[in-house]
Amino acid sequence: MAVPVNEKRNVSQSEDQLEKVYVWQLPVRIFHWIAAFSILILIITGLYIATPFFSPTVHTDATSNEMGWVRNVHIFTAFIFTLNFIFRIYWFFAGNQYSRSKPFTKEFWLGTLETIKYYLLMKNKKKHYIGHNPLAELSYWIFFVIGSIIAIFTGFFLLFEPQPHTWLAAQFAWVPYIFGGDSFGVRSLHNLVTWSFVIFSIVHIYMAFRDDWLSKNGAISSMFTGYKIEKKQEDKDDN
């Protein structure tokens, strides 16, 4: 496996002071890339469903099935996304320490504060985290976990809305009472959540590249290989 060793590494950190740490287990990596690609597909198809931005070139009868096809792709991908999400909930408990997050601790929130200072380029006491820093975890809780929950439930409500008498529709009949109020509200929420995923993805990708670039820890390649490069002894400050 290719572990990038950067030549430009500071001379004072000689190679033997570094080690490979196995951070992202294979299931986490698979989960990550399934989520990434399904989010990409869901965003594109979802935006098309909300505002159809292209039409069939042959403007004749309603013989094509373009919107129908896009909707099918969207729905199929949504099922994959949902299963993947459920799997991640399982792996939260089954995986290694890096697949977990403890948002109900004081440490988490203090860490978040210091990390925010760090990203504001201020003086800070941010610790070095081998997995995610608490701010990153917080962003996953908000944008990925809560965002996905909203997207999944509103989405399944919309999917079964035309068959109100079926068992499946009955399972999601409560959705408007929690998400959005009425049919229009649910639809709007589903549409708006799309954009939160767009913004989250952009920031997430930027942060990953930035981290890789600043601390030369192979953050990008770690999502393929599972390994990050870390200094051997405990470090207090990576800024």
Next chain:
Amino acid sequence: MRPEKTIYESAIERGVSRRDFLKVCTALAATLGLDYSQSGKVVQAMETNKRIPVIWLQLMDCTGCSESFIRSSHPRTENVLFDMISLEYHELLSAAAGHQIEENRERIMEQYKGEYILVVEGNVTDDEFLTVAGHSALESLKETAKHAKAVLAYGSCSAFGGLAAAKPNPTNAKAVSDVVRGVPIINVPGCPPIAEVMTGVIAHVITFGRLPELDRQGRPKAFYKLRIHDKCNRRAYFDAGLFVESFDDEGAKVGYCLYKVGCAGPTTYNACAEMRWNGGVSYPIQSGNPCIGCSEKNFWDEGPFFTRRAKIPGTQTTINPEKVGLYATGATAAGIAGHAALTAMKKKKDEKANSEKNSSQEG
């Protein structure tokens, strides 16, 4: 006309043949969504049930619901008015007026306690804004509703508050269900509701002697189960991805889907697409106008009508989600660019400071 006669008797008396009577019953069964084999039930009910006294209150309204009501074709309005119900009080349709009709209302309320049906058209306001025959509307509504068998809230105003309740709602207009308690209320929203739905609901109550099955918003399931979009005649164009872009383009002429010009069909529960209007002639979407969602709660505040919008949950503010989303994305990208630049600058500075430190240590 006193309501003692059965529906069948009064029809025969008016010169309706038995054959025509059966035809009406069959059509009625179809309107109610019953199976053909069940039309016998309707016939039996019409032969044995007495005409039901109805008091029709018009509160803060535009009389549009009454206008729609008198255009019913299955069952015909005449059949409903002369055979099924005995309309005892209606500002527009009653022959009597003034003290005479007010007395009649009170007499019915007493004589048919718990048997008459109260129809409400229009919404309820604070006392000072509406007075009918010397009583505040709120007062007479409460008084009349108290002993009614059921209240039929016809129209979006009486069901949900309606246009008069649009922000900032200066008259404090409310739905009937906000002020009437302890009496079953059937909401029949729409601005106005479809005539056949209005008469159909009454017919259901008469035929079966009980209220139709209601959904969580108090609407009869038989008519408000599905969205317009689920039965729309332009749905094939939607699935094909063929959309009207503006009202004067080629697609509008051909009859493409009106999704992109703001059609509210995908979020509107009503029976327009299958029952249509004016005896099944057409309905707004068929005639080329996007659905404005007039039977949905708060439709009056969730405009504009001719663009696709999303509402911010918990509010009645609508935005163009794609525009706002793109702006937000743009702002994020700009923020990232700025942050990256600052990071690079800081990194350089730190490296310089570091190397200086190192060289001073070495030197």
